[in-house]
Amino acid sequence: MGKILNIIFVGVLLGIGFISCGDDGCMENRSSIPLIAFYSDADTTQKVNIDSLTVWGIGQISDSLLLDTVSVSQFMAPLRDGMDTTKYVLRYDQKNLNPRYKFDTLTFVYHSDIKFESAECGAMFNYIIEDFKYTTYQLVSAKLLTRKIDNMNIENVKLFYHVEEAE
Template identity: 25%
Template structure:
């Protein structure tokens, strides 16, 4: 009798173990993972003074625009921007506009047709964001305007530089949860001289693990 009840007890324990394990296994298959990996891989560009290379410069008015785009980035001393995915020609051209203390003050007028008039020429207003007007014309004839949307503006005319970055691009399929990520290796950085005096590649590899400065731009008289 005792032996029988012992066997029943043992069988019950086995059955319960099977059942618990089975239920646990079913349960774990109902839960999904999430992507915890940062996939943003911008190029970080910082400005420095040419005269004091350890000193980070913060230009008064600085805007960046990828040539061929109409996206304008406002920045102070450092900014992060995407590189292009053009597989045929892996290089990016940026227009860099910045003002400084010596930039000449100019008068601009916004006429009734919302066009900016500067030096007797009219420029269509492409974008008004947060009460600030931005305008980039053709690359050969770039202008940027910054000011409140009123009739008359007085501000400093910026200088323009061009920054060209050549790179190799790799596409990484990271995981089922995260999908794809781009990584880059900077090959060359060139510039058209105006306010930029020099360019240095600080870190060549651009990936989601690196938060370092990749490019250092040295400015004259900052």
């Protein structure tokens, strides 16, 4: 009888251990990455698709290609941990554009803020944007919506483009 009680006791302890080791308490998105969306400059509520867009990071150690000649209305641009600046090039590969104006650059200057989420989730980097710069070759303007970049799935940056009216 004593062996059976020991086996049951060990089984209960193991069951409690497995339950407490789960990550059910964690939020689904554990990454703090800016979400960048594209809009018309004439109607700033109208989302637009950018045709044939390629995006890569400047000064990255490894492959930093985020998008490769795709049609998108938004993308996520990770910021580099341990750095205070991240730059991205947006190349517009549409055939009807003047080659001289096919590139824009986005520059984020920031500091990281480490936040302890919970025992299950651990710590995560959040970012505080100190400066946001951009070029205006195809891009008309841009707006930084939130200075704090956390794991919430919201638009952090709006990029505005001139959109030709359909006749």
